[in-house]
Amino acid sequence: MAFELPELPYAKDALPGVSAETLDYHHGKHHATYVKTLNDLVAGTDQESSSLEEVILAADAGPLFNNSAQVWNHSFFWNCMSPTGGGAPAGDLGEQINSAFGSYDAFAEEFSTAAKTQFGSGWAWLVDDGGLKIQKTANADLPLKHGVKALLTLDVWEHAYYIDYRNARPDHIKNFLDNLVNWDFVSKNLAG
Ligand code: MN3
Numbered sequence: 001m002a003f004e005l006p007e008l009p010y011a012k013d014a015l016p017g018v019s020a021e022t023l024d025y026h027h028g029k030h031h032a033t034y035v036k037t038l039n040d041l042v043a044g045t046d047q048e049s050s051s052l053e054e055v056i057l058a059a060d061a062g063p064l065f066n067n068s069a070q071v072w073n074h075s076f077f078w079n080c081m082s083p084t085g086g087g088a089p090a091g092d093l094g095e096q097i098n099s100a101f102g103s104y105d106a107f108a109e110e111f112s113t114a115a116k117t118q119f120g121s122g123w124a125w126l127v128d129d130g131g132l133k134i135q136k137t138a139n140a141d142l143p144l145k146h147g148v149k150a151l152l153t154l155d156v157w158e159h160a161y162y163i164d165y166r167n168a169r170p171d172h173i174k175n176f177l178d179n180l181v182n183w184d185f186v187s188k189n190l191a192g
Helices: 020-042 052-058 063-079 091-101 104-117 169-180 183-191
Strands: 122-128 132-138 149-155
Touching (some): 020 063, 091 104, 091 183, 104 122, 104 132, 104 169, 122 183, 149 183
């Protein structure tokens, strides 16, 4: 069974600070190309019937890892955003953020710094690695490959923000934290 491009979980014009044009390219072209390339790479091999996670965990560095990981990263990333998201989480998750980082503002500062200082293409993450932690990865790399559970991610590849923010990655990061983070999805990942 071929890997598939998931539908976006919201309308293309629904996210504050993310244009429909960005999602046309980012989901409709970049993510779609990773899916197509992955399917081409596994066609006729044993991995055609593997799960996406199995392909990622078994892959050595190279095109199979890069494309499978980018399929996973983007499918996860779309769910990390909501048209009514952003700001500090309420309830139990809010308390866990406060306990791990001191405050929501301290969490946001550390997450922003990771996202800003990832040199070149990559991702910033909130993970559960025996406690809530911030990580950053280069290119297609992801916590799953290192035995760590991802809770939240932000794409900091230029293709994620160049149409809307040009070179201003910090504005892309601020918009994500203030207006987009889907904390319900994070809570679900933490419980899962
Ligand atoms: Mn991307």
